[in-house]
Amino acid sequence: MIELLLHMFRATLSSATPIMLAALGGMFTYYANIFNIAMEGIMLTGAFFAVYGSYFFGNWFLGLIFALISGLFMAALFALFAIYFRCDQFITGIGINMLALGWTTYALRSTFKVKGALISPKIVPLPKWNIPILDRLGQVGNIFSGHPFLVYMAFASALLLEIIIFNNKFGLHLRATGEDQEAAKSAGIKPIKMKWIATILCGLLSALAGVYLSLGYVTLFSENMSNGRGWISLAIIILVKGRPIGILSLSMIFGLFESVGLILQHYKLAPQFASMIPYLATLFVLYFYGKEKKKLQW
Amino acid sequence: MAFVEMSKIYKVYPPNVVALNGVDLSLERGEIHSIVGENGAGKSTLVRILYGMIKPSSGEIKIDGEKVQISNPSEAMKLGIGMVHQEFMLIPSFKVFENIILGQERSTLGFINRKKAAKTVQQIIDQYGFGVDSNTVVSQLSVAAQQKVEIIKQLYKKAKVLILDEPTAVLTPQESDELFEQITRLKGQGKTIVFISHKLDEVLKISDRITVLRKGQRVTTLENKDVNAIELAKMMIGRNLSQISKRESQPGKEVLSIKHLSVRSNRTNKEVLSNVNLSVRAGEIVGIAGVEGNGQYELVQSIVGTIRPYSGEIIVNDTDLTQAPIRERRKLICYVPQDRKYSGLALKATMLENMIMTHHLKDEFKKGLLALDWKKAYSYAKQAAEQFDILYRSLDEKPEVLSGGNQQKVVVAREFSLGYTLIVLDQPTRGLDIASTEYIRRLILQMRDAGKAILLVSADLDELMQLSDRLYVIKDGKIVAHIDPSKADIHTIGNYMLGVVN
Numbered sequence: 064m065i066e067l068l069l070h071m072f073r074a075t076l077s078s079a080t081p082i083m084l085a086a087l088g089g090m091f092t093y094y095a096n097i098f099n100i101a102m103e104g105i106m107l108t109g110a111f112f113a114v115y116g117s118y119f120f121g122n123w124f125l126g127l128i129f130a131l132i133s134g135l136f137m138a139a140l141f142a143l144f145a146i147y148f149r150c151d152q153f154i155t156g157i158g159i160n161m162l163a164l165g166w167t168t169y170a171l172r173s174t175f176k177v178k179g180a181l182i183s184p185k186i187v188p189l190p191k192w193n194i195p196i197l198d199r200l201g202q203v204g205n206i207f208s209g210h211p212f213l214v215y216m217a218f219a220s221a222l223l224l225e226i227i228i229f230n231n232k233f234g235l236h237l238r239a240t241g242e243d244q245e246a247a248k249s250a251g252i253k254p255i256k257m258k259w260i261a262t263i264l265c266g267l268l269s270a271l272a273g274v275y276l277s278l279g280y281v282t283l284f285s286e287n288m289s290n291g292r293g294w295i296s297l298a299i300i301i302l303v304k305g306r307p308i309g310i311l312s313l314s315m316i317f318g319l320f321e322s323v324g325l326i327l328q329h330y331k332l333a334p335q336f337a338s339m340i341p342y343l344a345t346l347f348v349l350y351f352y353g354k355e356k357k358k359l360q361w
Numbered sequence: 362m363a364f365v366e367m368s369k370i371y372k373v374y375p376p377n378v379v380a381l382n383g384v385d386l387s388l389e390r391g392e393i394h395s396i397v398g399e400n401g402a403g404k405s406t407l408v409r410i411l412y413g414m415i416k417p418s419s420g421e422i423k424i425d426g427e428k429v430q431i432s433n434p435s436e437a438m439k440l441g442i443g444m445v446h447q448e449f450m451l452i453p454s455f456k457v458f459e460n461i462i463l464g465q466e467r468s469t470l471g472f473i474n475r476k477k478a479a480k481t482v483q484q485i486i487d488q489y490g491f492g493v494d495s496n497t498v499v500s501q502l503s504v505a506a507q508q509k510v511e512i513i514k515q516l517y518k519k520a521k522v523l524i525l526d527e528p529t530a531v532l533t534p535q536e537s538d539e540l541f542e543q544i545t546r547l548k549g550q551g552k553t554i555v556f557i558s559h560k561l562d563e564v565l566k567i568s569d570r571i572t573v574l575r576k577g578q579r580v581t582t583l584e585n586k587d588v589n590a591i592e593l594a595k596m597m598i599g600r601n602l603s604q605i606s607k608r609e610s611q612p613g614k615e616v617l618s619i620k621h622l623s624v625r626s627n628r629t630n631k632e633v634l635s636n637v638n639l640s641v642r643a644g645e646i647v648g649i650a651g652v653e654g655n656g657q658y659e660l661v662q663s664i665v666g667t668i669r670p671y672s673g674e675i676i677v678n679d680t681d682l683t684q685a686p687i688r689e690r691r692k693l694i695c696y697v698p699q700d701r702k703y704s705g706l707a708l709k710a711t712m713l714e715n716m717i718m719t720h721h722l723k724d725e726f727k728k729g730l731l732a733l734d735w736k737k738a739y740s741y742a743k744q745a746a747e748q749f750d751i752l753y754r755s756l757d758e759k760p761e762v763l764s765g766g767n768q769q770k771v772v773v774a775r776e777f778s779l780g781y782t783l784i785v786l787d788q789p790t791r792g793l794d795i796a797s798t799e800y801i802r803r804l805i806l807q808m809r810d811a812g813k814a815i816l817l818v819s820a821d822l823d824e825l826m827q828l829s830d831r832l833y834v835i836k837d838g839k840i841v842a843h844i845d846p847s848k849a850d851i852h853t854i855g856n857y858m859l860g861v862v863n
Contacts, residue, residue, distance in 0.1 A: 232471045239452045239463055246450035250464030251435045 065202075071322050072206045076214055077280055078325075079318025081106065081272040081289075083217045086296035086310040087224060088268030093305040094228065095261035096241035097145065100156035102269045103293025104163030105137045109273025111167040114186055114284040115174070123187045123278055130274045131267055137163065138266020146258050160293075168286045180285035188282040189213060189274070211279035213271060220268075221311035228307060237261060269293070291342060298345050302352050313348075320344040362426050363387035364553060365411070365442075365522060370420035372406055372577075380406045381417070382577040388522060388553050393544060395556045395564040395585075398574035398597055400765070400794035404557050407574070408524045411555075412444045413437040443520030445511040447527050453500035458482040460499055461514045485517055489546065504653070505536040512543070523547065524555040529563055533652055534822060534855040541567050559597075559795060560823075561590040575599055598795060605802055608810065610830040613643035616783050616814035617664070622673030624659045624838075633659045634838040637673070641814040643782060646805065648829030648846070649818045652858050656838035657818045658699070661787045664816070665698075666690045677783050691719055695776040697769075699787035699818075705772040706760045713756040716742035716775050741778075749774035750800065766797030773801060777808060784808060784815045790824060802828060822851050836860050 085102040092099035109130040117126030137159060145155040175181045189211035197204035228234035239247040240257040247254050272292070277284045295317055303309025324340035365388040372381040381403045388394050396404045409415040411422065413431040422429055424440055431437050434444075451460050458479040466473050482495040491509045499507060508528060515523055525544075529537040544554050544567060558564050564571060565585060573580040573596045580596050617640060624634040634656045641647045651657055662668040664675055666687040675683045677693045698704040706715050717738045720726055726741075728734040742756055751770045753763060760768050773789070789805065790798040805828055809815055819825050825832060826846050834842040834857040842857040 227471075230473055230475065232466045232468045232473060235455075235459060235463060235466065235473070239455070242452045242454060243450070245448075246452055247463075249434060249446075249450040251438075252464055 067326065069202055069206060071319075071326055074322035074325060075315060075318040076206065076210060077318070078321035079314040080210075080214045080217045081275045081280065082292050082296050082299065082317055083221060083310060083314035084213070084272035084275065085269045085293055086299045086314060087217070087220055087307060088265035088272070089296055089300045090224065090228075090305045090307060090310060091237065091261035091264045091268075092258075093300045094234075094237045094241045095258045096244070097258055097261065098152040098156070099141070099145075099262065099265060100153065100294075100297055101137065101141050101159040102265065102272075102296050103289055103291070104156075104160035105134050105266050105269035106273040106276065106293050107163045107167055107287065107289040108133045108137055109270030110277035110288050111170060111273070111284055112270075113274040114181060114277045115170075117187045117278060118175075118181075118183060118185050121185065121187055123189050126187070126278055127189075127271075127274050130270045134266040134268075134270025134273075135263060136266075137270075138262045141266070142259050142262040146255065146262065164287055167284075171284060171286060180283055182283040186278070186282050186284075189279045211275065213275045213279055216271075217275075218311065221307045224307040228305075272296075290338075295341060295345055298349065302348060317341055317344060363423075364390045364425065366423040366426075367407070367411060368421055368423075370407065370410060371418045372403075372410065372415065373418045379577050381410075383420075384574065384577070384579045386411075386572055386579070386582075388555065389570075390521075390553055391548055391551045392569040393548055393554045393556055393567050395558060395568040395571045396574060397557075397559060397561065397564055397571060397593065399559070399796065401576075402574040402597070403577045404574055405526060408444065408526065408555060408557065411437070411522075412442055412524060438518050438520070441519060441521035442524070443515030443518060443522065444524040445508065445515065445526065445528060447530065449507050449511055451499050451507055451510060453498075455499055456495070457493060457497050457499060457502075457510055457513075458495040460510060461495070461517050465518060482513070482517065486513055489513070489516060489543070489550075491543065504531045505533075505539070508532070508540070509543075516547075520552070522553045522555065524557070526557050527559070528556070529558060529560060533858055534851055535859055535861075537563065561593045564593070565590060573597055594795070605799065605806065605827060607806060607828075610645045610809065612645040612830070613812060615640050615642050616678055617641040617816060618674075618676040619664075620674045620676070622660075622663060622675065623671045624656075624663055624668055625671045632671070632838055634663070634670075637835075637838075637840055639833055639840065641783070641816050643814045644809060644812050645830040646809050646815040646817055646828050648825040648832040649816065649835055650822060650825050650832055650854055650858060651835035653820055655835050655858075657787070657835060659838070660835070661699075661785060661816075661818055664690075664785055665694065665696055688722065691722070693781050693783060695779045695781050695784040695813075697772055697776050697784075697786045697789050699791065701765075701768050701772050706768060708761040709759055711757050712746070712753055712760055712771065713739060713742050715760055715771055716745060716756070718775065719779060720775070745774045745778050746771075749777075749804075766793050766800075769793055769797065769801065773804060777804065782812070782814055784813050785818075786815065787818045788820060789817070790819075790821065798824075822854060825854075826851060834858055 085106050089099055089102050112133040113126040113130040116129030117123050141155055141159050144150045145152040171181060172178060191209050192212050192215065194208045197208035228238065236252045237257055239250065239252060240254045244254045273289065276288055299310055299313045303313055321341045324337040328334050328337045367386040370381050370384045373379050384403065384407055386407060396407065398404045406415060410417045413433045413436050416432065422431060429440060431440065452463065461482050462478050479495045486493050486495060491513055493506055493509050499510060502510065512523065528540060532540060548554060556568065568585045570582060571585055572582040573593065575597060619637055619639050622634055622637040623632055625631065626633050637660065649657055649660065659668055663670050666685065670683060674681060680693065682690050702708060717726065721733055726734050726738055739756065746753060749770050751774060752767050760771055786805065790801050802824065805815060817825065817828060829846050832844040832846045833840050834844065834854060836858060844854060
């Protein structure tokens with residue numbers, strides 16, 4: 064039993080990481096008042112390119128670089144339409160997500176000549192970091208040690224961003240832009256520039272979420288492997304009103320649900336039901352959030 | 362030599378709108394210089410050019426005798442020119458000091474020493490005696506305090522010229538007085554204040570010099586002595602302003618009766634209106650005075666029916682409307698809402714459609730079971746537009762192209778021609794120029810003399826004093842005074858509004 068719990072907590076950290084990274088990315092656009100739903104698509108593209116780079120160059124780092132470039136490109140595409148051309152942000156986001164799904168599926172089939180998933184020993188995964196202090200803590204330490212470095216990076220960035228958003232010039236300018244563009248402009252801030260920066264940062268972090276999915280969480284690429292995580296990250300951002308510390312805690316909760324779902328699969332629960340759990344959890348959380356919010360309105 | 366010298370400023374909006382036609386303006390150090398004029402006279406355009414928000418078509422600006430190009434607000438700020446807009450440029454969720462340092466932060470690696478920043482800002486606040494706490498969140502401040510924050514922001518940026526665009530429009534008389542004291546203190550410290558207003562008594566009270574604009578041209582710049590409000594008004598509008606005179610009211614039977622009305626906020630469950638009792642009789646205008654946000658809006662909305670009262674009764678013409686649906690109420694009430702652009706008009710619908718809204722429920726405009734008699738609607742709308750002096754090109758035009766005054770006339774024309782005995786007016790002249798204001802006030806008096814019962818909610822105390830036969834003062838959702846405006850002065854009412862007396 065203890066064994067199982069330890070395994071579950073370890074899996075929780077792992078499941079929470081991609082959601083957290085994407086949500087932290089979406090946090091930037093949330094504060095810049097951009098309605099950005101493209102995390103899902105950017106994550107998926109990132110996952111594909113991470114595998115692509117890693118497979119052809121035999122190097123996880125090049126996979127990471129490829130993914131970041133794809134994130135940059137997708138974010139720029141979003142910004143071009145949603146910010147520069149001022150198209151509807153929601154429609155643009157849907158477009159990006161559909162493009163990502165269609166294109167990665169096509170690219171998987173045409174580049175690797177496989178359908179469904181690419182599993183290959185040529186894909187080099189992210190290295191795992193053993194944290195010496197944690198190693199000495201025995202079983203509990205095992206929960207935290209030996210994860211790919213992106214796990215530690217996600218947690219560290221959540222804490223760092225909490226400080227940056229509220230105490231740093233950049234954070235102040237970002238929030239001012241989102242809250243009142245005209246007022247920000249009158250203070251000499253360039254709102255359009257801030258919005259571009261926010262979108263690009265979102266692209267990079269969402270791509271990292273993708274890298275973690277395909278080179279850390281598992282070592283493969285499968286069609287639609289982001290599987291709704293981008294949407295969950297969006298729900299989290301809205302629920303915690305963008306606060307990075309809130310994103311950290313809620314991602315953990317969703318991570319827990321996901322790992323519970325995975326474990327239940329071993330206990331003869333239909334996998335379809337197991338994989339439903341995170342989404343049911345989303346609805347569940349939204350229900351209580353909505354109920355609270357309704358109370359606050361006239 | 363003048364400190365700031367704007368000369369021969371032209372601003373033309375193609376093809377043929379001349380907003381400014383060769384205007385000169387000179388500002389001295391340490392003076393309060395007012396710019397007065399009707400809406401559309403070019404006051405805002407002129408100061409926006411000085412602040413770099415609008416590019417002039419031609420003309421030059423000199424500061425200390427040196428020619429300067431001001432192509433955006435940050436260049437204006439570098440030259441020591443600051444502006445406080447009518448709409449505040451504040452971030453509501455930020456603290457006072459965060460708002461003030463925004464864009465001017467001193468930081469190491471981007472990180473701000475918040476304690477130090479708050480202290481520096483507090484020093485400036487104390488130096489000029491503004492009495493604001495630099496650690497308060499702006500959304501929790503009153504409008505007057507937010508305005509102070511705007512001024513402090515300019516001082517933090519070391520502004521030497523401070524442009525105030527209609528600063529008193531949002532203030533109570535007491536708050537205005539306080540603002541004038543502060544402005545005078547700033548003048549004492551060598552700052553130049555540009556004061557824009559169309560309240561002439563204020564202008565006469567504080568200015569050293571006054572520039573009058575009319576239709577994009579400078580009429581004159583004069584020293585503030587030996588002029589009075591009537592002469593100034595004449596220069597502004599180019600003709601004599603006729604005084605609105607008012608007959609004694611002859612109230613008839615009670616039309617609106619509100620008894621023990623209480624309304625609770627769903628959010629906080631606090632009472633936003635508590636035990637309000639008031640009545641309006643036929644042939645009288647009853648004013649509601651109060652600092653905005655003290656329950657006026659909730660009062661009007663409960664009468665119109667968008668807010669459900671918690672307890673109490675609303676009776677119109679002996680019909681109990683407390684729980685009646687909005688459509689039932691609108692068969693008894695003419696209603697001019699406070700925001701013509703959002704609730705008064707459908708800006709994207711045509712004039713004709715706007716004019717017949719509400720009327721379309723009447724049987725006389727029905728054709729068959731479901732259709733409207735458009736022909737009849739058209740002739741009614743045309744006649745009403747003429748009767749109410751609306752300037753428009755076609756009834757197919759959208760109201761968004763009309764001036765504010767004409768938009769309001771559309772609302773007023775529609776509502777007044779409904780012909781019901783109760784008229785509820787919420788800020789009927791807000792943001793209108795002198796001529797339209799005068800026109801609408803006259804209409805209100807005409808309606809009164811025709812035997813209508815009128816409830817008038819207004820933030821403009823002058824308006825309330827001028828029109829009301831009786832006046833209630835509302836504070837924190839309670840009626841705190843019932844006043845005969847012919848026997849009270851504006852400061853007494855102001856004291857009730859602020860809760861200084863009970």
